[in-house]
Amino acid sequence: xxxxxxxxxxxxxxxxxxxxLNLAREGYDIVGISADTSISMGxxxxxxxxxxxxxxxxxxxxxxxxxxxxxxxxxKTVFAASYSVFTSMRxxxxxxxxxxxPKLNVKVVAGLGGFxxxxxxxxxxxxxxxxxxxxIPNICLVVPSDAIATQLATRATANWNGPVYMRIGRDASxxxxxxxxxxxxxxxxxxxxxxxxxxILVNGLLLHEAIEAMPLLKNEGIExxxxxxxxxxxxxxxxxxxxxxxxxxxxxxxxxxxxxGLGSAVAELLSRNYPVPVEMVASPDKFTESDTPENLKLxxxxxxxxxxxxxxxVLQRKKxxx
Amino acid sequence: xxxxxxxxDDLIRSLEYQARKIRYEIVxxxxxxxxxxxxxxxxxxxxxxxxxALYYGVMKIDPYNPHWENRDRLILSKGHACxxxxxxxxxxxxxxxxxxxxxxxxxxxxxxxPDMRKTxxxxxTTGSLGNGLGLxxxxxxxxxxxxxxxxxxxxxxxxxxQEGVIWEAAQTAVKYNLDNLTAFLDVNGWQSCGSVLETMxxxxxxxxxxxxxxxxxxxxxxxxxxxxxxxxxxRNYKEKPTIILANTIKGKGISYMENDNSWHQKAPSAEQLxxxxxxxxxx
Numbered sequence: 001x002x003x004x005x006x007x008x009x010x011x012x013x014x015x016x017x018x019x020x021l022n023l024a025r026e027g028y029d030i031v032g033i034s035a036d037t038s039i040s041m042g043x044x045x046x047x048x049x050x051x052x053x054x055x056x057x058x059x060x061x062x063x064x065x066x067x068x069x070x071x072x073x074x075x076k077t078v079f080a081a082s083y084s085v086f087t088s089m090r091x092x093x094x095x096x097x098x099x100x101x102p103k104l105n106v107k108v109v110a111g112l113g114g115f116x117x118x119x120x121x122x123x124x125x126x127x128x129x130x131x132x133x134x135x136i137p138n139i140c141l142v143v144p145s146d147a148i149a150t151q152l153a154t155r156a157t158a159n160w161n162g163p164v165y166m167r168i169g170r171d172a173s174x175x176x177x178x179x180x181x182x183x184x185x186x187x188x189x190x191x192x193x194x195x196x197x198x199x200i201l202v203n204g205l206l207l208h209e210a211i212e213a214m215p216l217l218k219n220e221g222i223e224x225x226x227x228x229x230x231x232x233x234x235x236x237x238x239x240x241x242x243x244x245x246x247x248x249x250x251x252x253x254x255x256x257x258x259x260x261g262l263g264s265a266v267a268e269l270l271s272r273n274y275p276v277p278v279e280m281v282a283s284p285d286k287f288t289e290s291d292t293p294e295n296l297k298l299x300x301x302x303x304x305x306x307x308x309x310x311x312x313x314v315l316q317r318k319k320x321x322x
Numbered sequence: 323x324x325x326x327x328x329x330x331d332d333l334i335r336s337l338e339y340q341a342r343k344i345r346y347e348i349v350x351x352x353x354x355x356x357x358x359x360x361x362x363x364x365x366x367x368x369x370x371x372x373x374x375a376l377y378y379g380v381m382k383i384d385p386y387n388p389h390w391e392n393r394d395r396l397i398l399s400k401g402h403a404c405x406x407x408x409x410x411x412x413x414x415x416x417x418x419x420x421x422x423x424x425x426x427x428x429x430x431x432x433x434x435x436p437d438m439r440k441t442x443x444x445x446x447t448t449g450s451l452g453n454g455l456g457l458x459x460x461x462x463x464x465x466x467x468x469x470x471x472x473x474x475x476x477x478x479x480x481x482x483x484q485e486g487v488i489w490e491a492a493q494t495a496v497k498y499n500l501d502n503l504t505a506f507l508d509v510n511g512w513q514s515c516g517s518v519l520e521t522m523x524x525x526x527x528x529x530x531x532x533x534x535x536x537x538x539x540x541x542x543x544x545x546x547x548x549x550x551x552x553x554x555x556x557r558n559y560k561e562k563p564t565i566i567l568a569n570t571i572k573g574k575g576i577s578y579m580e581n582d583n584s585w586h587q588k589a590p591s592a593e594q595l596x597x598x599x600x601x602x603x604x605x
Binding site for chain 1: 391437438439445446447450453455456457458459460461462463464465467468487491493494498
């Protein structure tokens, strides 16, 4: 399933834009819409080849989502793309009331997720978007982990009947998957199964760090199962509960505030059904600051090292809580 | 504008009769809802004549096929005025009249504000103010993309024009030459807590819509001749969207409600309903 960690780096924005173009070429009845984000969201090639199906509202994200809703009400599949701070916060009410509530076929593509917008500072760093959007009914919420996953996720969301929020990154990030990778909405991917000491549940670009952690854990004698939970909603309850039963200890890894994202979703599920110790690798509940994504991940604890620490903590708890 | 009556007197008379019927139904349902479920009669009555002209005299619709792809669309951006929309849709046969009595109750197809998934005939969910114009733009753009001939109408309130997103949509409609979209601005002069001009002074509607590049027509929103003439002019105007500034009276048609903003959201008593019935000459 998983390719070795390659040197190749591709931006998830570019992957999204390429996938959108391919879908349109294949005959999907797609309209693309941006808020002065055509180039910055990778939609330039689509806009150039399909100008009659391309809308740009200028810097007006609320209007972007309203127009998207109107277009979708006539039967079109609409991809609306901007930055995740704006799609989840500036235009939150439009997303909730006019897309999610009437179940309109709008795919909101939210770029610059997590620390990928790091150099811009807090105004552009969306660490809250997944928690916000997850609390809205009717929306499918996906967080692909690399360019390959983003391409497949774009296709999967186009085939999904209803509203979608897809969070992607910005600059080039490591390619993690090969052509054997599959992406099915609502179905977690088991990436590797060294053993059943604990399960690592991860989504987004931090899957790279989680993959790096696996051999290091093994060196310490810890045999883990690594699962990519690319869909936060609908959550793959079955796979997550099975991993809790098989392993008895879980860590979650995500580029998000510790409140509201994957960690919360998993904790909500397990606490009601099968409580096991859970440790969360996530950004602390505070505003961060400007720097490169790599430096910010280091400063705020979203690293391979943090995953190792969390693994040791959760195993300690598993042992002592037995 | 040209006041010459180019419309058949019978048509005008029948629309006037229809409007009286609809007004009575609005007040009846508002009364039935009582203070517990308070509906909004005032803002429904100010646009009743516009809505009656559109639904009974202009729009291409098929009540037995609410999802007909080529139907004209109407978006009630000032969604709290939905009493008028619900009563018209039920009168046209989109759903049975008895549903009106279930408004704002659990299980009803008629929500507190318009819901496109629950109510046959509603083209777009609305109610949170300021959003209807952008939604209408999407529908009008889809017609351009697909080469369809339907027309999109949006009813905006003068109070909700304080919302910034209205103006995001206003500029975009001009960018895409949406001459297949016509907006009505219901200039009734009132909003939830007071007069529009006191709440936000300096609202010069003609100047600002013209500055955004729209074709602007000014009418008396209670004259069917003026409403129909303006709609025809709007539909014939090419390259630009049109907004019809309709000067209206909040609570129009019921003496004690006219220009009394306490009727923005309030239930008439049985006695008040009876007065309305007599004033509207409903038997």
